[in-house]
Structures are given as C-alpha cells and as structure tokens.
C-alpha cells in the first residue's frame with residue numbers, strides 16, 4: 001500500500017474509475033478486463049467500502065474505457081508515427097492496454113499529486129513521457145510537437161473543468177496544424193444539477209462543471225473542429241448488458257429517453273485534414 005498523502009478534490013475521482021475497472025476485471029464476464037486495475041488498486045490507500053456505492057456505474061465506466069481504447073488503437077494503427085496525449089490519465093493503464101507502434105509516442109498528463117502517485121505504482125516503459133501539469137495550461141502544448149498526427153484522449157476529465165477552460169482547450173486543438181483527433185466523454189446538461197445532490201460526486205464534494213448537448217453544437221462553437229463520432233453511451237451499455245431482442249428493445253427505448261444523453265462519447269477531428277482522411 002502506498003504511503004502517499006491521500007488524494008483530495010478532483011484527483012480522488014481517479015480512485016472511482018480505478019475501482020470500477022478492478023470490479024469489472026474480477027467479474028465473471030469482464031467488459032474491459034483491465035489486467036492492471038486490481039494490482040494498482042492494491043497499492044493505493046483506498047477504502048473500498050466507500051466506493052462500493054459506485055458499483056452500479058461499472059458497465060458504463062468500463063464500456064467508456066473500452067471504446068476509448070478502441071479509438072486509440074484505430075488511431076495508432078492508422079498512424080504508426082502518431083503521438084498520443086492522454087490528458088487526465090489518473091491511474092489508468094491505457095498506455096499498456098493498446099498496441100503502440102515503436103515509431104509512435106505517448107504522453108500521459110495529470111496533476112502533480114497524481115503523477116507522483118502514478119510513478120510509484122506503475123513501472124512504465126522508458127519511452128512513455130509523463131507530464132505533471134494541468135490539462136488547461138496553454139504551455140502544455142509547447143511540449144507537444146505540431147508536426148505529426150496527434151490523438152488527444154481525455155477520459156473522465158472535461159466534466160470537472162470550468163466551461164471556459166474546456167472552450168480554451170478545444171480552441172487550442174482546433175488551431176493545431178497537424179491533423180489530429182480529440183476523444184472524450186461528455187455528460188448531458190441535465191446531469192449537472194443532479195450531480196450536485198446525488199451519488200458519490202455530491203458526497204465527495206466534487207463538482208461537475210461542464211456538460212455538452214451534442215458534438216454538433218460543440219463544433220459550431222469551435223471552427224476548425226469536425227465531428228467524427230458522437231455516441232450515446234447508455235444505449236450501448238443496455239444493448240450489451242441484456243443479450244438478444246430484449247437488449248435491442250431496451251437499447252432502442254433508452255435511445256429515446258433522456259438517459260441517452262447522460263453520457264456520450266465524442267470524437268472530433270482537427271488540423272488541416274482529419275487523420276482518417278490521410
């Protein structure tokens with residue numbers, strides 16, 4: 001068990017997602033099956049009883065992780081010379097879960113207290129760069145070359161940022177020259193007020209601050225970005241959780257309900273040409 005000081009504020013949320021990946025990994029039929037989650041969880045100071053309240057979100061969180069792994073893999077397969085910037089990496093093992101071509105580069109970014117802990121619990125390959133910085137710090141991008149295809153992946157981050165900070169981040173990406181993509185999850189507008197009163201977000205005094213309607217509204221506000229994908233997560237989770245026609249009906253009815261917009265997975269393209277077009 002790590003002797004690091006306990007994580008506070010938004011940093012502690014990485015324990016929620018780590019815990020749920022471990023719950024999934026030890027289940028009979030894992031969705032993500034993260035082979036690192038349990039052994040990393042075992043190294044950090046966490047009271048699993050406090051986190052058990054989250055278990056109902058397991059499928060949503062690990063399906064989100066699996067889909068973002070898939071998009072990351074697609075990018076690396078299409079761009080073996082590409083660079084991946086993983087914002088708010090927390091204690092996630094995406095860098096180990098995907099197949100990285102030797103000509104690609106990978107940069108993990110998170111806040112200093114998290115990077116400190118990450119360095120203690122993972123023994124990552126030397127070619128993985130880890131930067132202790134805020135994802136909203138414009139100077140972060142001085143360190144990210146603008147001459148190679150770039151994937152920015154931000155899982156479980158944007159909802160914790162101020163809307164102006166998200167706009168700033170998306171504007172900086174929209175202005176990049178090299179082709180790239182940004183992939184992230186976004187909570188729906190109605191989730192924001194609920195998160196203030198319900199569940200672990202409210203209990204642990206962490207605030208959701210940013211939400212999105214649809215990817216189309218986002219790109220309208222950020223010329224230079226194009227929609228590649230906009231996938232409501234809940235119907236996908238419903239369809240996979242219940243096999244056969246019942247699952248399909250459940251997914252279809254979920255798609256028509258407000259639940260469909262609870263969380264979406266968004267992939268936006270930027271740069272002179274979208275990577276998939278090159």
Ligand SMILES: C[S@@+](CC[C@H](N)C(=O)[O-])C[C@H]1O[C@@H](n2cnc3c(N)ncnc32)[C@H](O)[C@@H]1O
Pocket residue numbers: 010011012013014015017018087088089090091092109110111114133134135136154155156157160
């Ligand atoms: C819900 S956790 C997600 C962690 C990881 N992506 C995962 O899926 O397990 C949120 C993460 O965002 C990080 N974070 C919050 N604000 C940040 C910021 N301004 N810059 C970089 N990371 C930030 C936290 O430290 C935490 O690791």
